[in-house]
Amino acid sequence: MRKILGQWVINLKPGILWFFCWSPDFNPHSKVHTHAQIWVRLMHLPQEYWRKQKLFEIVYGVGTLMIIDDATKSRLFGIYARILVDVDMSGKLFDFILVERE
Template sequence: MGPQTKLVNKSNDISSQAVKSFAQVVSNVCDIPLNQLPQPCVKGDRTAILIPEDEYRVGIETCQHNLHGRIIWPKGVVPLKIDVVRSKLAPGWKSLAKWEITSLGKSFYEFSFSSLEDVQTVRSVGSWNLSPGLLKLFTWSKDFNPNIQHQTTAQVWVRIYGLSQEYWRPKILFAIAGSVGTPICIDSATNKSRFERDFGHFVRVLVDMDLRIEPKYKILVERIGFALIATVLVTILVSSIRH
């Protein structure tokens, strides 16, 4: 009888712990009296509300070590989930004290860092390769809305003339194409091995280019003790224009 009584009592304890009020479950409920909150008003055909300026300034302060970013996904690639993006960035950012990523939609993200030094560290790299996809980071700005970002970049095919065969190596080609925009990939013909390549008129590199910047058509390519001029032609892919 004793053990049965103990079992019933334990069951009652579990039951009492499981039943919680709504207020107990939700810990971040509004505890500010309604009469202390800003009151809405009507302006034209809209309802307007004046938010507390001091709270907004605190919000700005908490974002002082933030960056915005956009991931350029190659055409046909399914965007990675945010936890996968985080795991791909982790090895390259392991020296950072603390950081977090928040998805904003439209391939835009917001990154939070714990110090200015960490911000400078990640900004020192032009782009981060996620295989697939390239992450481009840019300065944080207030009132950022990914849904109304202006059309400023496009994926373009860059033809580079004037490079002899010893220059046809991905790292060299990406370095040269980086003068035009963010390099994404080289085409299949350019990527062929020396023994398979039957076309050597020009190399072709897919680049994400800022449309606000005047394209460069002549690039001085230098190596130790030598320099040459590479000619660049740009073809914009209308279907790849990004917002």
């Protein structure tokens, strides 16, 4: 139990499994889910930012990177990069992401 709870979260690709310690008065119907997995589209992104590490850095402020779309990985489509992100919906949500470069 300590080993499992020490991990807190496991990436199941394409999902996340969160671990919490149960309390004696736990009621699953009263648990409010605040996390959701959403697809983020990065429009008009220069090709040099389509690498996995750069995409991770861009979406880090939004949530936890889950999956990069196959077309984005292989750079086949080219109009936008698409990334699946786990977002805490109880926090601040963003309408857009501004990517600046030197």
